Amino acid sequence: MPFNGEKHCVGEDQPSDSDSSRFSESMASLSDYECSRQSFTSDSSSKSSSPASTSPPRLVTFDEVMAAARNLSNMALAHEIAVNENFQLKQDALPENSLAGRVRHVVHQAFWDVLESELNAEPPEYEHALKLFEEIREILLSFLTPGGNRLRNQICEVLDTDLIRQQAEHSVVDIQGLANYVISTMGKLCAPVRDDDIRELKATGNIVEVLRQIFHVLDLMKMDMVNFTIRSLRPHLQRQLVDYERTKFQEILEETPSALDQTTEWIKESVHEELLSLSETALTPGAENSSKPSLSPTLVLNNSYLKLLQWDYQKKELPETLMTDGARLQELTEKLNQLKMIACLSLITNNMVGAITEGLPELAIKLKRISAVLLEGMNKETFNLKEVLNSIGVQTCVEVNKTLMERGLPALNAEVQANLVGQFSSVEEEDNPIWSLIDKRIQLYMKSLLCLPSPQKCMPPVPGGLSVIRQELEVLGSQYANIVNLNKQVYGPFYANILRKLLFSEEAMGKVDTSSSTN
Numbered sequence: 001m002p003f004n005g006e007k008h009c010v011g012e013d014q015p016s017d018s019d020s021s022r023f024s025e026s027m028a029s030l031s032d033y034e035c036s037r038q039s040f041t042s043d044s045s046s047k048s049s050s051p052a053s054t055s056p057p058r059l060v061t062f063d064e065v066m067a068a069a070r071n072l073s074n075m076a077l078a079h080e081i082a083v084n085e086n087f088q089l090k091q092d093a094l095p096e097n098s099l100a101g102r103v104r105h106v107v108h109q110a111f112w113d114v115l116e117s118e119l120n121a122e123p124p125e126y127e128h129a130l131k132l133f134e135e136i137r138e139i140l141l142s143f144l145t146p147g148g149n150r151l152r153n154q155i156c157e158v159l160d161t162d163l164i165r166q167q168a169e170h171s172v173v174d175i176q177g178l179a180n181y182v183i184s185t186m187g188k189l190c191a192p193v194r195d196d197d198i199r200e201l202k203a204t205g206n207i208v209e210v211l212r213q214i215f216h217v218l219d220l221m222k223m224d225m226v227n228f229t230i231r232s233l234r235p236h237l238q239r240q241l242v243d244y245e246r247t248k249f250q251e252i253l254e255e256t257p258s259a260l261d262q263t264t265e266w267i268k269e270s271v272h273e274e275l276l277s278l279s280e281t282a283l284t285p286g287a288e289n290s291s292k293p294s295l296s297p298t299l300v301l302n303n304s305y306l307k308l309l310q311w312d313y314q315k316k317e318l319p320e321t322l323m324t325d326g327a328r329l330q331e332l333t334e335k336l337n338q339l340k341m342i343a344c345l346s347l348i349t350n351n352m353v354g355a356i357t358e359g360l361p362e363l364a365i366k367l368k369r370i371s372a373v374l375l376e377g378m379n380k381e382t383f384n385l386k387e388v389l390n391s392i393g394v395q396t397c398v399e400v401n402k403t404l405m406e407r408g409l410p411a412l413n414a415e416v417q418a419n420l421v422g423q424f425s426s427v428e429e430e431d432n433p434i435w436s437l438i439d440k441r442i443q444l445y446m447k448s449l450l451c452l453p454s455p456q457k458c459m460p461p462v463p464g465g466l467s468v469i470r471q472e473l474e475v476l477g478s479q480y481a482n483i484v485n486l487n488k489q490v491y492g493p494f495y496a497n498i499l500r501k502l503l504f505s506e507e508a509m510g511k512v513d514t515s516s517s518t519n
Contacts, residue, residue: 078244079324081230082237083486088227091219116208119175126168129175132211134161136182139218143189143225155185179210186217191224245490249321253494263319264498270304271295271502297499302450305484306443309333321491325483332483334379336442336476339469341378341427342371343438345392346468348423353400353412363403368468370395385428393421441466445473449481 080087094101115132118125137159144152158181167173180202187198197217204210237244253259274295308322313330322329349357349367357363374388374395397420401411412420427435441463448460459477462470488495 076324078237078241078248081234082241083325083328088230089223091223112208112212115211119207123171126165126173126175129211130161130165130168132215133159133164133178133182136214136218137161139222140182140185140189143221151185151188176207176210179207179214182214183210186214186221190217190221191228194220194224242486242489245324246493249491249494259320260494260498261320262317263321263494264502266307266319267300267304267495267498268502270300270307274300274303295503297496297503300499300503301488301495302447305450305487306447309336309443309446309480321494322487325487328479328483332476332480335472338372338375338378339472339476340435340438340442341375342368343442343466343469344427344432344434345371345389345396345424347434347438347465348420348427349396349400352416352420352423356404356409356412357400360403363399364468366399367396370399386425389424389427390421393424396420396424438465442473446477446480449477450484452481 094104111128115128118128137155140155140159141152159178164173164178183198183201186201187195190198194217197213197220201210201213201217204213249259278295308329309332311318311329311333313326313333318326318329346364346368371392374392377383378385378388397412397417404411423434426432445460445463445466452458452460459474462473466473
């Protein structure tokens with residue numbers, strides 16, 4: 001929001017490449033979390049983040065719950081402002097036909113009708129108009145910075161309520177002149193995006209409609225001011241985000257000791273899976289059985305993060321430490337599922353008719369575009385995936401035949417077409433080998449991303465079969481790595497304490513001993 005007569009553009013935020021990489025460049029390397037056993041058996045992590053405690057459970061009061069809720073709300077808002085370059089506040093718009101919308105319209109219309117009747121009376125009554133100008137003055141003053149004394153004094157002088165009241169008592173008040181001054185001042189303070197609104201105000205002849213529209217534009221200017229303030233605060237929040245979020249979460253944990261229960265279960269699942277994997281490896285003939293298997297804290301944590309790419313966001317609760325990124329992770333997962341499906345269909349097409357269509361990149365691009373369009377919204381419950389896959393198969397056969405005929409080649413026979421459509425339709429079946437293969441390769445790619453300190457600068461090679469979605473996969477992978485790396489920076493001490501309890505407690509070590517003794 002501009003002040004003291006200066007204007008600033010209040011258009012849509014357009015993040016640049018440097019903006020999108022700002023967080024990733026500041027992320028700590030995963031090697032920072034590859035701590036030694038000694039570091040995890042120390043008490044260096046946050047004091048209240050232990051998943052297991054010998055003390056009895058403490059009763060939480062209502063005030064403590066509300067304090068924790070406020071901390072969570074503030075932390076979520078700060079996180080969203082810092083990581084979402086497009087974050088901005090918008091005015092609430094009630095549905096036009098809703099009861100609340102109709103009531104508000106009736107009440108507002110009644111007020112303006114009363115004002116119009118008062119101003120048209122003989123002699124005119126100015127009581128309501130005076131209150132409006134008093135409110136307008138306060139709103140205009142709220143837009144000024146502490147240094148805007150000249151304009152502040154001018155506004156207070158022109159919109160002096162006592163002076164206007166005295167003029168009204170002697171029927172010499174110039175309501176239209178006051179409105180014109182207000183419009184002129186608004187033109188100095190508003191963002192360029194409001195210039196058209198100001199011109200419309202100047203062209204309005206009815207004084208009541210002018211006042212009504214003045215308040216409408218002032219509401220828009222207040223929202224502009226809030227969003228300008230948010231953009232101004234964003235760089236500061238980005239610099240302070242890690243310490244701020246960690247401090248706020250520590251306060252939440254002190255007020256609500258159970259605030260890490262879901263996070264602990266989330267990590268515990270990965271610990272159990274890794275222990276099982278190590279046990280199976282140890283039982284393999286020819287495996288080294290001389291030493292106890294040990295788990296890497298980094299490996300466990302990375303595998304926990306990989307689980308988020310297959311999370312059921314509708315039915316399963318997210319870990320507490322990832323609540324602020326829940327919407328971003330869900331959107332990323334849904335886009336990734338669509339890319340998986342596109343890669344599966346492309347792989348089937350290449351296996352079935354690749355020899356015929358080899359050297360036709362335009363066809364591959366067209367088939368990919370068709371699949372992407374028809375698979376839009378595939379994560380919705382009402383989406384009929386099998387039917388859509390069948391349609392994509394039919395459309396693929398049509399496009400392949402069209403391309404072959406254009407080059408004077410014979411079209412696909414009916415058996416090949418039926419086989420192609422059938423394989424497309426079977427991709428959505430459980431344990432489909434093509435889907436499993438693509439899923440494993442994408443998991444491998446995402447896992448390799450988590451091992452890089454700066455994903456945007458050094459992207460790992462894309463596994464075979466994923467070249468058709470390489471560009472989109474790199475973008476999603478970069479976004480995913482940014483979320484994970486920032487989350488590790490903020491909640492690293494809490495994760496370290498949980499891992500210390502799970503991996504290096506006597507109970508965990510006993511489980512490892514049991515697994516080793518079976519060899």
